[in-house]
Amino acid sequence: MLELQDVSFTIQKDGESVNLVDQVNIKVPRGHFMAIVGPSGCGKTTLLKVIAGLNPESAGGLFWEGRNLSIEGDLDASDIGYVPQFSIAYDPLTVDESVEAATRLRVKVRNMEDLDQRIDRVLEETGLAAIADRQVKVLSGGQKRRLGLAMELVSDPKLLLCDEVTSGLDPRSEREIVRLLHDLSRKEGRIVLSVTHSLAHLELYDSILVLHEGRVAFHGPPDQVTHYFSVHDTEEIYPKLATQTSERWQSSWMKHREPYYTKLERNRQRLVDAGSLEMPRQEEAPDPSATTPLGTKPQPEKVRTPGFFTQFTTLLSRRWRIFFRDRGQVFLQLAILICFPLLVTLFSEDAKGQIANLSDTRQTDIKEMISEEAMVKKGQVQVGSAVSGIIMFQVILLCLMASNNSAREIAAERPIFEKEKFGGLRPTAYLASKVTFLACLVLAQSLWMAVFVNMFAPFRGGTGGFESHIIFLLLVNGGMTAICLGISSLMRTAEQASLLSIYLVGFQLPLSGAVLALPGAVESFTRPFISAYWAWSGSVKALEPKVQDAVQTVISTSLSEKQVCMYILAFHIGAGLIAAWIGTRRHQWD
Template structure:
C-alpha cells in the first residue's frame, strides 16, 4: 500500500519559494491503477518525482508498504519509473538488447538463460515480441512507450510510476496502453501503478482519479464521480471549470467533502462502490468517512515479495563498458570520425616537420646559427602542434560522452545503477580511446619523419598523459552540463583557453608564468616534452626563443596526473546532481 499524508514540496524561486505540491493526502491499495491528471504546472511530475525518491518532500510523509520513505528508502528494485522523455532509450540497441541490458544492470544472480526467458516474458507482456530485433530508433511512439514500461518492469517492482505515458498518442493507442497498465497492476500481488497525465479522455480505464490543480488535490475518487463533483456535463469541461476558481479554494473544498465522498464510494474496501449518485449516496456523503487518505485500516495489504538484489558495481561497470564499445562499433558515423582523427592528426604533424627535416639532419655540436635556429623552431613547434592535436582528440572523445546520454543515465541511476560503476565505464571508454589516438599520433609522426632529437619514450608518455588528462577534464565538463551541446561548447572553450594562455606563457616573465602554468594542461605536456631535448644542440636556442620555465618530464607527469584527478572529481560531482 502507498499512503501520502500532508505531502508538500517547495522549490526555490526568484521571489522566494514556490509551492509545487500542497498537502497532498491519499492512499492507494495493492493491485490498484490510479491516474493523476492536471494541466501543465499542476504538480503531476513533482508528485511522481517524490514517489520515485528523486526528491524529498518539504513536509508530510510518504509510506510505502508500511515504511516511511524518509526513514527507510525503498529498494531501487521495488520501484519502476517510466519517465516522460523518450531520450531515456538507447536508439542503437535492439528492443531485446535494451531489456537484456536493463536486466544486467538491475538484477543479480541470473544466468543468461534466465535473463533471456525474463526478457521474452516482458516483451510478450508489453506487446513487443514482434519488434524484438528492431532497433529502438526505428520504433513508433507507442512502441517506445511500451519499451519504457518493459524496462521499468525488469525487476518486478511493487510500485510503477508512469509520467505522461499515454500523452500525445492517438485514441486507440491511448486505450491500449491504459489497458496494458491495468494488466500490469494486476500482475503482481502487491503492485501499485500510478499514471500522471494531462489527458482526460480515457479515465474510465482507471480505478481511481486524483485531480491536481496548481499543486492542490481537488478530487480523489472514481472517474464517474468527477462530472458530478465539479458540476460539468462532460470531462472535456474539467480544465475550464478548474480555471474559474483559485486552486486554494478547490483544495479547501475537497478537504471539506473528502471524507463523505470516500464513504459514499466505499474506498475502504468494505463493499462494492455505489453505482449512481442518487439519494443513498447523498445520505452517505453526510456521514463521517473513512479518514483523510480514503482507505480504512481494515484493508489488508498483500504480501510483497522481496525485490531482487542489485548486481555488484564491478558487474555494472563491465556491462556498461561493453555496451558503450558496442554502440560505437554499431554507429558508423561515430567510428568513422574516430578513425579519421586517428589518421589525419599524424598527417598534420608530419606536414609540419618534413619541410624542415634537412635542418634536423644537419644538427651537430658545431652547427652554425643558420642550422640551430630553424631546427630549434621546428622542434618546438612540432611538439606544440602534437599537444594541440591530442587536446582536440580528447575533446572529440569526452565532451559529449555524459551530456549526450544524461536522461539515459538518470533512468538507469533511478533503477540502482551506481555512480562509481557508471564513471568507471566512461573512463574505460574515453581513456583507452584517447590513449590509442595519442600513441598513434606520436609513433606514426616519428616513423614518417625520422623522429625529433632527444628522448622519444618520455615524450611519447607525456603525449599520452596529456590526452588522458584533458579527456578526464572534458568528461568532468560533460557531467556538469545539462546537455551535449553545452558540454561540447564548454570543452572547446577550455581548449582555446589552453591554446591562448599556453601561447602567452612563451612571452610572460617567469614569475607571472609560475602563477598561471599550473592550470594549463597543454603547457605541462609541451614543456615536459621540450625538456627531453636538454641533451641536444637545439635545447639552448629553444630556451632563448621563449622565456618560460620548463618542467622536467617527471614534474609534468605529476601535474598531468593531478589534472586527471581534477577531471574525475568534477565528473563525480556532476553525476551526483540530478538534472
C-alpha cells in the first residue's frame, strides 16, 4: 500500500512560503488504478513528483508497504516507473532499440535470452510488437505514449506514475491508453497513478483524486464523484470547485471520506474474489531447501541495476548509432573536417618563404648593407606573420569545432538523461560515454588538421617540433571540448549552452594577444582562461629558432614555455570535466 500522511510541498515565492501541495492524506492499495485530476495549477504534477521523490516533501510522510520513505529512503529505481509528459526516446532509434537500451540500462539480465524475453514481453503488453522496427520519429502520439510505458515496464515496477500521458491525443487513442493503464494495474498488484486533465473514461479508474489548490477535495470511487460534488456531469466539477475555498473543500472531505474509503475497499475485495486482480505473493526470505509446489507461480527475482561497464557500453553504442543516423550531423562534421583545414591552406604560400641570413662578410657599401638588412627584415616579417597566423588560425578553427562538438551534447538531451538517471543510470557512466565519444571526434579533427595543413605549409619546427604542434592542437581541441561539455551540463537549455560556448570561442582570438598585445592588467587576468593563447604560444615555441625569432619580430606578446603551455591546457581539460561531472550529478529535472 502507498499512503500519504499530511504531505506538503512548500516553495518560497517573493519571500513568502507557498504550499503547492498542502496536507494531502490518501491511501492507495496494491493493484489500484487512480486518476489525479483538478484544474490547471492545482498541484497534480507536483504531487506526482513528491511521490516519485523528485520533489522532497516539506512536511508529512510517505509510506510504502509500511516503510517510511521520508526516513528510510526512496524506493529502489527498479520498483518505480515514471512516465513524464515529454518523450523519453530518441527519434533516430527504432521502437525495439529504444526498449532494448532501456532494458540494458535498468535491468541486469542473466543472458541474451533473458534480455530478448523481457523486451518481447513489454512490447506485447503495450501493443508495440507489430511496429518494433519503426523509428520513433514516425510514431503517432499514442504510439509514443505506449513506447514511454514500455520503457518503464522493463524493470517490472511496483509503482507506475504517469504524468499527462493522454494529453493531446484523439478520443480513441486516449481511451486505448487509459485501458492499457487499467490492464497494467491488474498485474502483480501494481499501483498505477495517472495525472490527467481529462474527465473522460473515469469509469476505467478504481478511484479519482480531485485536487484544488494543492489540497484534497475528493478521493473515492468514480461513480460517486458527481454525487459528492452535487453535479449532474463530471464536466461541472471544476466550476463547482471554484465556488468554495480549498480549505473548505479539504475540511468537508476529511469529514466524509470514511464511507467512500469503505466502498473502495469493498470494490477492491470484489475484484480479488473474482480473480480480476492479480496480487503478488507476500515476499519472504528465500529458503534454499524449499521447493516450489506444482501449479504455484514462483516469486519473481528482484530486479537489479546493471553495473557501470554495461551502462557505459550501452550508452556509447547508442550514441554512435544516433550519430550515424543523423545525416545532417554527419554531413556537418565531414564538411567541417574538410573545409576548415582547406581554409588554413589558403594562407600557406607565405609560410614557405625562406628567411635570408646576413652575409658573414660585412658590406663596405652602406647602401648595400642597409639593403641586405631590409631584405632579411622583410623575409622575417613575411614568414613570421604567415607562420604565426596559420598556427592561430588552426587553433581558433579547432576551438570552433570543439564548440560544435559538445555545446549541445548534454543540454539538448537533458530531459531524457534526467529520466534515465531517475531510473538508475549512473552519472559517471553517462559522462564517461560522452567523453569517449567526443575524444574520438577530437582525435580525428586535430590529427587531420595538423597533417593536412602540414602537406601544404610544412611546420617549421626543430626536432620533435611537428609532434609538439600536434599535441598542442589535440590539447586545445580537447580543452575547449571539455569546457563546452561542462557548460552544456550546467545550462538548462541547449540554446543557452550554445550561445555561451560561441561567446567563449569568439573571445579567444582578441584575448589571446596573437594579433594585438593586451594591457598588462587585462592580460594577467584573462590569459589563464584563454586556451587559444597556450596552444599558439606552445606551438610557436616548438618552431625552429630562426622561424621562432621571425614570429617574435611581428608580435609584441610574450611567449610561454612549452611545458607550461601543456600543463595549463591539461588543466583546462580537467576543469571542463569537473564542471561536466558536477552538472551531470546535479538535479535539473524541469
